[in-house]
Amino acid sequence: GAVVSQHPSWVICKSGTSVKIECRSLDFQATTMFWYRQFPKQSLMLMATSNEGSKATYEQGVEKDKFLINHASLTLSTLTVTSAHPEDSSFYICSASGQNYGYTFGSGTRLTVV
Amino acid sequence: SQELEQSPQSLIVQEGKNLTINCTSSKTLYGLYWYKQKYGEGLIFLMMLQKGGEEKSHEKITAKLDEKKQQSSLHITASQPSHAGIYLCGADPNSGNTPLVFGKGTRLSVIA
Numbered sequence: 001g002a003v004v005s006q007h008p009s010w011v012i013c014k015s016g017t018s019v020k021i022e023c024r025s026l027d028f029q030a031t032t033m034f035w036y037r038q039f040p041k042q043s044l045m046l047m048a049t050s051n052e053g054s055k056a057t058y059e060q061g062v063e064k065d066k067f068l069i070n071h072a073s074l075t076l077s078t079l080t081v082t083s084a085h086p087e088d089s090s091f092y093i094c095s096a097s098g099q100n101y102g103y104t105f106g107s108g109t110r111l112t113v114v
Numbered sequence: 115s116q117e118l119e120q121s122p123q124s125l126i127v128q129e130g131k132n133l134t135i136n137c138t139s140s141k142t143l144y145g146l147y148w149y150k151q152k153y154g155e156g157l158i159f160l161m162m163l164q165k166g167g168e169e170k171s172h173e174k175i176t177a178k179l180d181e182k183k184q185q186s187s188l189h190i191t192a193s194q195p196s197h198a199g200i201y202l203c204g205a206d207p208n209s210g211n212t213p214l215v216f217g218k219g220t221r222l223s224v225i226a
Contacts, residue, residue: 006156034213043202043218091154095214103147103204103214107156 002028004096006106013084013113021079021109023094028104030096033077035069038091038108047092050077074098084113116141116207120217127193127224135188135220137203143183145206147214150199157202160188190222198224 003026013019023033032051036044048064050056050071058064066088068080077096081088093108117140127133137146145164149157161170163179163186170177174191190197200221204214 043216046213105157
């Protein structure tokens with residue numbers, strides 16, 4: 001079945017630094033990738049949608065300059081949290097979608113900014 | 115925009131008991147996905163329903179989509195501790211490469 005690898009699974013960084021999260025589709029071509037954020041005891045909130053080779057579409061209220069999304073190939077999308085602050089601490093999860101493949105989720109990344 | 119309401123928000127059941135989780139959509143569903151999530155982990159795909167009246171089962175979990183395709187239920191028979199977690203329903207509002215819209219989840223605890 002379809003597999004999406006996301007890493008790192010957890011990361012701790014200092015305030016002001018940047019963190020990159022990778023999401024790879026291992027056995028299918030992901031034409032579209034979605035990035036979600038989840039706060040404790042809450043559901044998944046869509047941050048942005050990215051299509052391979054195009055600029056990402058961000059949801060209202062999500063700062064595109066802070067959350068940089070790159071989808072340069074059909075198997076890799078990255079989310080970079082720039083100048084991270086404690087309020088950016090959260091669980092980030094990607095989902096990949098491709099032709100004949102539904103929505104496959106990565107295992108998530110827990111970001112803690114100290 | 116499409117919204118999903120899940121009920122109950124949380125559920126505590128005794129091991130061996132049956133339970134049902136509901137998911138109601140504000141609009142007709144093109145596709146309805148059920149996932150399970152352990153806190154702080156990724157989503158585990160359970161089932162996907164597309165046709166009105168469709169019902170699917172996997173082991174002790176059965177999911178149904180009503181004829182009007184606006185409500186789905188997830189039923190667990192003879193619950194076990196391994197069933198504990200957060201159950202999320204997700205709606206495919208279109209078809210193709212549009213993001214899933216999620217309900218707020220139902221937190222299930224199974225006690226011995």
